[in-house]
Amino acid sequence: MDDWPAYLNLMVSPRSHFMGGPVSERFAWGIFCHDVAQWNLLGHGALMIVDRSSKHCVGQVGINAGPFFPEHELGWFVYEGFEGNGYAYEAAETLKRWAFKELRLPTLVSYIDPENVKSCRLARRLHGTLDTDAPREDPEDLVFRYENDT
Template identity: 30%
Template sequence: MTALAIPTLETERLILRAPGPQDFGPFAAFYASPRADFVGGPLNAEGSWRMLAMEIGHWTLKGFGRWTVTAKGDDTAIGMVGLFEPEGWPEAEIGWDLFNGHEGKGYATEAGRAARSYAYDVLGWQTAISLVKPANTGSARVAARLGARHEGDFTHERHGFMQVWRHPAPGEIADGGMEAYA
């Protein structure tokens, strides 16, 4: 099997890079915490390892996935943001998880915008959603800051009831995209 080259994206404050084993510590700490309630946690170390393996494998299975987010100048993982469409999802999603202590700084919006630009400009997506648990008001605020609108609801077999937030189409975005992956 040939390894897939995962692109690196750069924003004003962040690097979005390939996830790897060096990310397991921060990843497992997040998934062990109550903050992971909205994304399938809390999980023990074994469950967190499987989740990280799924994130890496998603790139091979779909040709896209979620990046590990780091602050420029520090390669420590502060979150996972990117493109996600596992079996059972209604359609391709832009998703974000910021690890403990890194929320509230605008990182999810900044990284989400970069991921969406990559999906539209490089992969040619014409639409995208974000799935948000109703109680996850922080995630709903990120979706709204990205211009997404609550369009409807979806019930997943394992994750339960979620809101579907529809992102603006490529031609509706006023920010002009990004050149980080050029």
């Protein structure tokens, strides 16, 4: 619950526009609960990214799935003021390796708004390749695919 206020602030702000926001507080709560519930329902979900030295929550990384995701998605965000420090890369790379090893997923994807240049750059750094044929909820999204090469 300690992570809820910062999460809410992001989701109701214009900064969340690449994630379908801004959204209402009620809708943000539903997404927050979804991120947690996936652990019990699917064996994976979202994790908060915490700076090791300050112990401050700086963002989130997660494996999303379920009825609204055509495939398992690797997603991330970093709160304002924490970009450019490698938090999203380190967390996404670690969770990607975990998903391939522990969940034995053959592939993962990231659904990214084409205007979200920073996330597109990170997806490429994570060795994602564009998959123009991949199913997606939003036809405008780019789909970056990660193969299990472990």
